[in-house]
Amino acid sequence: MKRSQREIRSVEEINEKIKRGDAVVLTAEEMIKLADSSGIKVAAKEVDVVTTGTFGAMCSSGVFLNFGHSDPPIKMTKCWLNDVPLYKGLAAVDGYLGATALSETQGFEYGGGHVIEDLVSGKEIELRAESYGTDCYPRRHIETVITIDDLNQAILVNPRNCYQKYDAATNSTDRVIYTYMGTLLPNYGNVSFSGAGQLNPLCKDWNYETIGIGTRIFLGGGVGYIIGEGTQHSPQSGFGTLMVRGDLKKMNSRYLRGASFYRYGVTLYVGVGIPIPIINENVASTAALRDDQITVNIRDYGVPSRPDLRPIVSRVTYADLRSGKVTIGDKEVPSSSLSSYKMAREISEVLKKWILEGRFFLTKPVEPLPRRREFKPLRIRRKELRVRDVMRREVITAKPDDEVKEVARKLVAKGIDHLPVIDRDGRLIGIVTSWDLAKAIANDRNVLSEIMTRKVITAREDESIDVVARRMAQHNISGLPVIDEAKQVSGIITTDDISRRLVGRRLTI
Amino acid sequence: MRVRLIYSPEVVEKPVLAEIIAKTGLLINILEAKVNAQKGELVVSIPSTGKRLEEILAMFREAGVRVQKVTKVLQIDYDRCTSCGACISPCPTRALRFGPDWTLEFDEEKCVACRTCVNACPVKAITLL
Ligand code: SF4
Ligand code: SF4
Numbered sequence: 001m002k003r004s005q006r007e008i009r010s011v012e013e014i015n016e017k018i019k020r021g022d023a024v025v026l027t028a029e030e031m032i033k034l035a036d037s038s039g040i041k042v043a044a045k046e047v048d049v050v051t052t053g054t055f056g057a058m059c060s061s062g063v064f065l066n067f068g069h070s071d072p073p074i075k076m077t078k079c080w081l082n083d084v085p086l087y088k089g090l091a092a093v094d095g096y097l098g099a100t101a102l103s104e105t106q107g108f109e110y111g112g113g114h115v116i117e118d119l120v121s122g123k124e125i126e127l128r129a130e131s132y133g134t135d136c137y138p139r140r141h142i143e144t145v146i147t148i149d150d151l152n153q154a155i156l157v158n159p160r161n162c163y164q165k166y167d168a169a170t171n172s173t174d175r176v177i178y179t180y181m182g183t184l185l186p187n188y189g190n191v192s193f194s195g196a197g198q199l200n201p202l203c204k205d206w207n208y209e210t211i212g213i214g215t216r217i218f219l220g221g222g223v224g225y226i227i228g229e230g231t232q233h234s235p236q237s238g239f240g241t242l243m244v245r246g247d248l249k250k251m252n253s254r255y256l257r258g259a260s261f262y263r264y265g266v267t268l269y270v271g272v273g274i275p276i277p278i279i280n281e282n283v284a285s286t287a288a289l290r291d292d293q294i295t296v297n298i299r300d301y302g303v304p305s306r307p308d309l310r311p312i313v314s315r316v317t318y319a320d321l322r323s324g325k326v327t328i329g330d331k332e333v334p335s336s337s338l339s340s341y342k343m344a345r346e347i348s349e350v351l352k353k354w355i356l357e358g359r360f361f362l363t364k365p366v367e368p369l370p371r372r373r374e375f376k377p378l379r380i381r382r383k384e385l386r387v388r389d390v391m392r393r394e395v396i397t398a399k400p401d402d403e404v405k406e407v408a409r410k411l412v413a414k415g416i417d418h419l420p421v422i423d424r425d426g427r428l429i430g431i432v433t434s435w436d437l438a439k440a441i442a443n444d445r446n447v448l449s450e451i452m453t454r455k456v457i458t459a460r461e462d463e464s465i466d467v468v469a470r471r472m473a474q475h476n477i478s479g480l481p482v483i484d485e486a487k488q489v490s491g492i493i494t495t496d497d498i499s500r501r502l503v504g505r506r507l508t509i
Numbered sequence: 510m511r512v513r514l515i516y517s518p519e520v521v522e523k524p525v526l527a528e529i530i531a532k533t534g535l536l537i538n539i540l541e542a543k544v545n546a547q548k549g550e551l552v553v554s555i556p557s558t559g560k561r562l563e564e565i566l567a568m569f570r571e572a573g574v575r576v577q578k579v580t581k582v583l584q585i586d587y588d589r590c591t592s593c594g595a596c597i598s599p600c601p602t603r604a605l606r607f608g609p610d611w612t613l614e615f616d617e618e619k620c621v622a623c624r625t626c627v628n629a630c631p632v633k634a635i636t637l638l
Contacts, residue, residue: 055591057631183599183629190598257591259631269591269631324597324606336597338631342611343591 044284053347056339111266114258197318212365218273221252
């Protein structure tokens, strides 16, 4: 798509029409219908503004708060709202409350996102603060109750909102995993995705011709502004993001919801809507993009790697995802969203209404957003311990038809606790522990195949010790066979090996 | 009628369900199963009501299986629910889905009260009664 195009109308002209009450405003869904029936040229000519919307979990969100000074005053060095800690590396009574901060008493049940929702709904919030006391700020403790009306400022400033699109998630492992992409069932049991697709603001001005710094938007039910690119903005690959701000006092808790992801953490659902002025045909055509034209990858979250290294198992469109079923390999897998399409739609309708009623005017950006940005991973410069650095390579194994008593003797003689069981080709098929053997002898079982655990939790040589230690803790086990792609056992790693290696040091060498 | 059958270690290896199906000729459908060497739990749907249903439940009890009627239900608080969909694909029985206007819909008949959706909902809109 070409960038510079003949201008059909300017933002100023559109605002004149809004003032006169004769602007033509369509939601993105209506724009798609019009473009399908009459073509882009006609749609571009007729439509002044297309409204968009999205409503999803946006973890990089938070609010700057100013509490005002008490008498005697305090220079708060630590501060909590409903037991959720604020960032206090700011002036005496300024603080930043992040959406993912966890309550120190309720853990995953309540956090920054919930406090923001409670503030917006006008609820009373417990404020607690501490300080070391200075000559000018002598007070050292505060415990009181506030509502949003008591604050001088409550300004939502979200460093990263409104992802243009987002890769979907599935899980190849044999256990349920709980992620920021929701509950993922074992063996590709489901697919979870996020994003409003054809309603999503950054999909509707794909080339950033109208959206930029200073763009006025719908934010959390109130009015906000784009203040720059969001963190991890990566527009060249279709993963643009926005940094936004708005007055929390004028927002509505319908469009700002605290949320908890089971066994993951807390966040905030944020509603964002952006008006797209149809200044040329190019913008009209991206504003008419449909779900079936926006593709994303489905990635395997069962692999504990960084997001862009998780294996891609399928490539689909938002239309596929929204149909409720997608295919991975030859398997049909149910899919569902984490973000609300219904709310996204509602937001595009509300914004349309505001504009039609002459309550909301469009802005021309003061500066465009970058259209290229490098997206770098964090390089770990110190060498980290991997499984291969710690595992023991001389592994004693057994065969499924070995006798229990024989094997028990072997374990005692060698002083080991874990015995991988392999088949004739050396592939791992089970594991027995000294505990299993003791039980087997007591119950008169004779051969290993009767007692071995067939669902073996394993490790790979190149995995970091950190990840493997967590896996052992999670399954409450003390040793893992290390296997390669072909399921051949190349070693064994135990909690003892790890702690011996780590006495007095961190996970780096 | 949905019923949860709880097998103790003593009966877990006996083919209780198969025998009752054979004896009654009823199409008892297994909706959910968790079985291991120590115990077993099945949620089944028994296509029967009233006195006949009670007779069948009695047969299970006689065979040493504990019986709980799954009257559930699940309650969705539509003031909190955003119709995000996070509960839909994790549901093992497809009891949750979107309606035509993308509002969450719940099919009570299919639900086996497994709680998966309760945990999957980010805004705690679902409670199991
Ligand atoms: S409890 Fe929820 S997840 Fe489980 S069957 Fe019922 S609706 Fe589905
Ligand atoms: S996960 Fe919760 S909020 Fe989302 S659709 Fe289901 S019940 Fe509604």
